[in-house]
């Protein structure tokens with residue numbers, strides 16, 4: 001509160017501070033001035049601030065978002081791009097948004113169609129092995145991976161903790177082998193609420209590990225799963241084959257299996273049989289769902305509220321990112337139910353193919369680049385459904401000051417922190433790069449990476465109350481943006 005008060009005084013010399021001074025001298029003038037409806041009338045009108053509180057109250061008691069994510073996760077299921085479920089999800093979300101009275105368009109996007117196959121592995125030779133036994137290894141293919149021969153491949157396993165360690169090995173120690181990158185996810189960092197940072201450090205092995213291994217002659221590459229829980233769950237995710245390296249089969253073993261392999265390799269030669277049979281089928285036509293609530297004063301100016309509709313195939317895509325789509329739909333639902341009239345156009349987007357190519361985001365940038373100067377702001381929710389404590393802002397630092405009255409309202413549900421950040425969301429990145437102010441909720445991600453990209457990304461991981469808190473934050477931020485009395489500095 002005090003921060004807000006100081007800022008408003010700096011920006012608006014005739015607000016409460018000045019009034020207090022005047023009140024001691026000339027009570028008549030003071031009473032006129034103190035009737036001023038808002039301490040920051042030039043950024044948000046009293047009416048807008050009132051409506052933001054209405055949105056908050058309604059959001060915190062609404063189960064609309066939860067019903068949406070429940071339908072996406074349970075009735076439709078995993079929604080990997082190109083799948084029948086992804087197509088069904090496009091149809092479903094479009095119909096729901098149309099039922100809310102939005103103007104809905106499906107904007108065509110060609111997406112990759114990768115399908116998982118058989119995925120098994122076993123250690124077939126290792127120190128201390130009992131006769132005629134193997135050790136089962138739990139793993140999954142990485143998204144986009146090529147296949148092993150149908151009956152698998154057999155090779156010795158080489159373990160490297162990181163890229164430097166791999167590069168320090170003579171080429172003949174790697175050529176013809178299976179490389180395992182055993183880089184641990186920093187669980188302590190995640191426990192302290194910096195899950196995104198821990199993820200960023202470890203995920204480079206998923207993205208670039210297979211090509212690094214292939215450059216040194218490896219015939220397959222495994223990574224230690226990028227995630228924080230130890231329930232022997234493999235975490236999938238896209239691998240990014242480099243153009244200059246051979247494409248070798250790529251998978252993620254569980255953290256436990258990575259430890260097991262590393263322990264045995266320290267003792268002597270370890271040989272693995274690996275079977276991965278995914279397929280890359282021809283690209284499929286899909287769509288971003290675009291749903292507008294037309295602005296009453298500046299219909300050409302657009303405020304995006306979004307999440308991604310596709311998900312990985314192992315779980316049912318509840319926290320990644322059914323939740324983000326659901327809270328974005330909820331913003332539209334609440335605005336319509338309360339009969340609010342946004343001054344700028346609010347555009348709900350359910351992005352397609354964030355997980356394995358970002359084709360939806362790229363296509364939107366291609367189709368709308370010329371209108372980016374009219375994109376007032378963009379919001380994306382793609383960090384699960386944990387309790388939000390505030391809002392990330394990638395914009396001119398002045399925007400944070402302008403948002404102080406909104407933060408005071410957000411604080412009612414414990415979400416009053418405004419953080420200036422470098423990045424708010426993968427799908428809105430082209431907009432960020434074009435200078436469009438970007439926003440995302442700051443969510444509790446201490447447990448997010450326990451389930452992220454695993455079979456355990458399911459509806460039960462969402463606490464309805466916390467999802468509603470996210471809806472409140474998202475609805476407040478986008479409606480505040482749509483109704484600001486001033487343009488945002490860029």
Ligand SMILES: [Zn+2]
Pocket residue numbers: 308320321354382
């Ligand atoms: Zn996601």
